[in-house]
Amino acid sequence: MTIEWRYTIHPGLGVLSLAGFLGQEAVGRFQGAVGWAVARGTGPVVLDLTGLRGWSDGGRLAVSEAASRLAAEGRGLELAAVPEGGAGGSFGDGQAVIAVYGDLAAALAAHRDRGIEEREWRSDAWPGSA
Numbered sequence: 546m547t548i549e550w551r552y553t554i555h556p557g558l559g560v561l562s563l564a565g566f567l568g569q570e571a572v573g574r575f576q577g578a579v580g581w582a583v584a585r586g587t588g589p590v591v592l593d594l595t596g597l598r599g600w601s602d603g604g605r606l607a608v609s610e611a612a613s614r615l616a617a618e619g620r621g622l623e624l625a626a627v628p629e630g631g632a633g634g635s636f637g638d639g640q641a642v643i644a645v646y647g648d649l650a651a652a653l654a655a656h657r658d659r660g661i662e663e664r665e666w667r668s669d670a671w672p673g674s675a
Contacts, residue, residue, distance in 0.1 A: 547571040548597070550578040551667035552585070558656050559586035560649070564596030564672050567604030574668075575604070579611045581666065589621040591652045596672065599628050612643050625652040 548565040559582050567575060582590050592608065600608075612622040623644040646652040 547574055548578075549668045549671045550574070551665060551671050552578065552582055553665040554586045555656075557588035559588065559590045560593050560653075561590055562593035562596060562649075566598050567600035567607065569601055569603035572603055572607045575607050575611070578668075579614060583615065583618055583620075585666075587620070589623055589656075590615055591623045591625050591646075591649070591656075593625045593649045593652070594628060595626040595649055597626075597628050608643075623652055623655075625649045 548563050548567055548571040550564075551562045553560045553562070561578055561582050563575070563578075565571065579590075590611075592611070608622075608624070615622045621642070621644070623646065625646045626648045627645060644652075644655070646655065
């Protein structure tokens with residue numbers, strides 16, 4: 546089982562949406578999606594977990610590593626719609642602070658002045674794509 550991803554940019558903000566299960570076998574694909582976000586956006590990355598069915602300890606570790614990777618680039622990672630039971634515990638190594646929002650709308654509301662331009666990329670099997 547793996548994940549599908551979609552990345553949408555706004556001026557000063559990126560949203561990386563995941564669908565599926567973020568387990569150890571999906572970590573490489575997740576890291577690639579984070580690399581896409583690092584290369585193509587600016588500002589914080591909101592990791593939208595609305596479509597995520599769950600994650601393993603390895604998936605949570607990958608999220609922590611992504612926060613550190615983004616922090617090294619001067620960018621932050623924020624989580625939206627964390628899977629049930631997934632918000633407990635800590636993320637990262639204590640150096641990267643990760644904001645957690647109940648849903649994507651709340652995360653975007655924290656960045657109200659994000660402009661109107663949007664661009665989007667996704668993996669081939671993103672749910673709902675033709």
